Amino acid sequence: xxxxxxxxxxxxxxxxxxxxxxxxxxxxxxxxxxxxxxxxxxxxxxxxxxxxxxxxxxxxxxxxxxxxxxxxxxxxxxxxxxxxxxxxxxxxxxxxxxxxxxxxxxxxxxxxxxxxxxxxxxxxxxxxxxxxxxxxxxxxxxxxxxxxxxxxxxxxxxxxxxxxxxxxxxxxxxxxxxxxxxxxxxxxxxxxxxxxxxxxxxxxxxxxxxxxxxxxxxxxxxxxxxxxxxxxxxxxxxxxxxxxxxxxxxxxxxxxxxxxxxxxxxxxxxxxxxxxxxxxxxxxxxxxxxxxxxxxxxxxxxxxxxxxxxxxxxxxxxxxxxxxxxxxxxxxxxxxxxxxxxxxxxxxxxxxxxxxxxxxxxxxxxxxxxxxxxxxxxxxxxxxxxxxxxxxxxxxxxxxxxxxxxxxxxxxxxxxxxxxxxxxxxxxxxxxxxxxxxxxxxxxxxxxxxxxxxxxxxxxxxxxxxxxxxxxxxxxxxxxxxxxxxxxxxxxxxxxxxxxxxxxxxx
Ligand SMILES: Nc1nc2c(ncn2[C@@H]2O[C@H](COP(=O)(O)OP(=O)(O)OP(=O)(O)O)[C@@H](O)[C@H]2O)c(=O)[nH]1
Ligand SMILES: [Mg+2]
Numbered sequence: 001x002x003x004x005x006x007x008x009x010x011x012x013x014x015x016x017x018x019x020x021x022x023x024x025x026x027x028x029x030x031x032x033x034x035x036x037x038x039x040x041x042x043x044x045x046x047x048x049x050x051x052x053x054x055x056x057x058x059x060x061x062x063x064x065x066x067x068x069x070x071x072x073x074x075x076x077x078x079x080x081x082x083x084x085x086x087x088x089x090x091x092x093x094x095x096x097x098x099x100x101x102x103x104x105x106x107x108x109x110x111x112x113x114x115x116x117x118x119x120x121x122x123x124x125x126x127x128x129x130x131x132x133x134x135x136x137x138x139x140x141x142x143x144x145x146x147x148x149x150x151x152x153x154x155x156x157x158x159x160x161x162x163x164x165x166x167x168x169x170x171x172x173x174x175x176x177x178x179x180x181x182x183x184x185x186x187x188x189x190x191x192x193x194x195x196x197x198x199x200x201x202x203x204x205x206x207x208x209x210x211x212x213x214x215x216x217x218x219x220x221x222x223x224x225x226x227x228x229x230x231x232x233x234x235x236x237x238x239x240x241x242x243x244x245x246x247x248x249x250x251x252x253x254x255x256x257x258x259x260x261x262x263x264x265x266x267x268x269x270x271x272x273x274x275x276x277x278x279x280x281x282x283x284x285x286x287x288x289x290x291x292x293x294x295x296x297x298x299x300x301x302x303x304x305x306x307x308x309x310x311x312x313x314x315x316x317x318x319x320x321x322x323x324x325x326x327x328x329x330x331x332x333x334x335x336x337x338x339x340x341x342x343x344x345x346x347x348x349x350x351x352x353x354x355x356x357x358x359x360x361x362x363x364x365x366x367x368x369x370x371x372x373x374x375x376x377x378x379x380x381x382x383x384x385x386x387x388x389x390x391x392x393x394x395x396x397x398x399x400x401x402x403x404x405x406x407x408x409x410x411x412x413x414x415x416x417x418x419x420x421x422x423x424x425x426x427x428x429x430x431x432x433x434x435x436x437x438x439x440x441x442x443x444x445x446x447x448x449x450x451x452x453x454x455x456x457x458x459x460x461x462x463x464x465x466x467x468x469x470x471x472x473x474x475x476x477x478x479x480x481x482x483x484x485x486x487x488x489x490x491x492x493x494x495x496x497x498x499x500x501x502x503x504x505x506x507x
Contacts, residue, residue, distance in 0.1 A: 093118055094153055095128040097165035098136045107132075109381050113348070114165045114187065116298075120319045121194050126157040140179070141172045147179045154180055163190055167351070170219040188215060188351040194320050195354065201324045203272045203361070208323075210265045211357035217258050220251060273360045280367070287475055287495045288329075289338040289450045292365045292401075294393065295374035296385035297321075297345030300408040303433035304374055305342040308443065313342055320345055325361055332447040337474045341368070346392040348384070355395055366398040369451050372442075374406050377413035377421060377430070404429065404445055411435050453477060453492075455499040460507045462487040468505075471498055 095114050099107040111128045118125050129150060131142045140147050141164050154162065161183045162176065168186040176184040192212050199205040293301045297319045305313055309328040314321055327341040343365055344358065355362065365371065373389060375382050386405075393399050405428035407413070407421050418430055429445050431438030453476045461468050469488060472478060476494035483489075487505075494502065 091123060091161065092126055092157070092159045093123045093161045093163050094126055094150070094157060094159045095163050095165065096142055096150060097128070097130050098142060099130050099132045100135055106381070106384075109384070110165060110348075112380075114163065114190075117187070117190055117194065117319055117347075118163055121190055121197070123161070123163075126159050127153055129153065136166060136168075136172075139172065140175050141166070141168055147176065150176075151180050154182055161185065163187070167349070173219065187349065188353070191320075191347065191351055192354065195323060198320055198323050203269065204323045206265050206268050206272065207357040207361065208354075210262060210269065211351065211353040213258050213262050213265070214353040214357070215351070217255065217262070220254055220258070269360065276360065276364075280364070287453075287497075289336075289369045290327075290341065290364075290367070291338060291370045291372055291446060291450075292341045292343055292368035293372045293374060294343055294365055294389065294398075295345060296376060296379075296389055297347050299345065299374045299376040299379075299385070300433045301345065301374045302326075302342050304372075304406070304408060304431070304439075304442075305340055307433045307436060307439055309340055319347070325364060331474075332450070333443070334477060335473050336447075336450070336477065338369075338446075338450055340372075341365075346389050348388040350388075350392055355392065359396070362396040362398075365393070366396050366401065368398075368401055370446065370449050371398065371401050371403045372406055372446065373403050374408050375421075376409050377407040377418055378409040382407070382417070382421060383424070402449060404449060406431055406442060408433055410437055453494045453498075455496055456491065456493050457499050457502050458491050458507050459502045459505040460484070460487050460489045461502070461505045465505070468498075468502060471501075 095111060095118060097107070097111055097114060099110075107130055111130055115125050115128060129142075129146075131146055133143060137143055142150065150162065153159070159182060162180055162185075164172075164176070164184065164186045166186055167188045168176075168184075173184050173186065192208065192215055195208045196205075196212060199208045293305055295301050298317070298321075302313045302315045302322050305326065305328065306315065309330045313326045322342055323344050325341050325343050327339050329337060329339055331337055341364060344361065371393070373386070375386055375389075379385055390399070393401075405425045407418065407425075407428055407430045410418060410430045410432040411434050412432075422428060422430065429438055429442045431442050433439070456479070465487075469490075472490070472492050472494055476492050476498060479491040479493065481488055481490040481492070489507070
């Protein structure tokens, strides 16, 4: 095993306050945040993008920092999940990973990413341990002999939690916990926890809760011992909605409650999705092309959206700052309207439960006309990020959407790296959302790749039909236009419905 240097800090004293139940206002069931689903045009009073700070207006930053790291869960499940999520309030952690393939640099990068994830979840990372093995141990994840070593590190550092870099089985988690004697969680639970604390809209919160419950359900047996040991009170007495049926074990009750809640969440998500479907149908009817900004978490997607549209979305040097898609209307140089959507970032081994729970959000990406794939060129492994992102894109059915590769953070990346990336990806654009470098070129490239209206028309439109001319401006392309005594003589490319309306003025 190799160890990262200690990052210092004092011994952790458990805070009994942490054991209080969730506040009532953590329940999100009726909250709506229509704003985030609103694809409507830019705010006419929006400030000039260049007058904002380099990452755009940090409208949400204060709210984010005031968030408590408590998952918004309903009361029905409180006796199961309260315990679960209290335990996930991580404090002082030791990271552990099994390095199976790739170079030592890859292993270091993976550990650095796990550290960032842990820190984003509010943990203080004390130490990182990597073990090289062909595959994780079936019983204890790291080799059984190494578990004692881990225990020593935990004792020496005063850690209260161990985070393993992978998706562990219930048995692995339980075995490790029994031997290391502190809470052990895996990377999936960590990512779910970050999503839970960052979810803002009602839909986002419901999606995360669904993913958490799916995860929890598969591990109920593993947590069972811990639950009965720690839940006490209501749970131990079998209280709460539903109660305990005759002859039913605690495990069965928990499973039944989780299933009920999962069904409620699915129903709720279907409702929320219908709003989105209506708005999407409107965009499709108006034939507004849509561009989705996708990429690895922290690549600068939100910064780029702010740069391009003064959207004022949250930008933060944290993983998964954005969970809710934000759509903004914008225009091409020749005033064709299109939408740009900022989306949730991806990561290596994005938990499957999350991908599934976010299906309706991710579907937007699959339906886009163009993907702007933002890559952090200053990351130690941009190609690894590209591969991870494409894998998720394939999972969500977006692999066939045309992609424009954008290397961001050009101000930070080395010239050499940029040259290599450009050689590997000749059709890419290099930008800096921070300095604005390359963003004009990016706009041009996006405009060129937007779907083009399919019908070429020649018409002489009387001045009384300015409405038709406006429609060509926003949804079509003028090839030539000329003002004559009888009206505007034009050649243009338009969509079929507009072509039909122009038919009577055809020349
Ligand atoms: N130096 C530099 N920093 C940048 C640039 N673009 C973004 N950043 C920084 O990178 C961090 C992440 O930016 P975001 O725009 O929040 O990234 P994101 O891709 O939306 O991240 P998630 O929503 O968390 O997936 C922030 O600290 C930004 O200030 C850039 O071009 N140059
Ligand atoms: Mg973002």
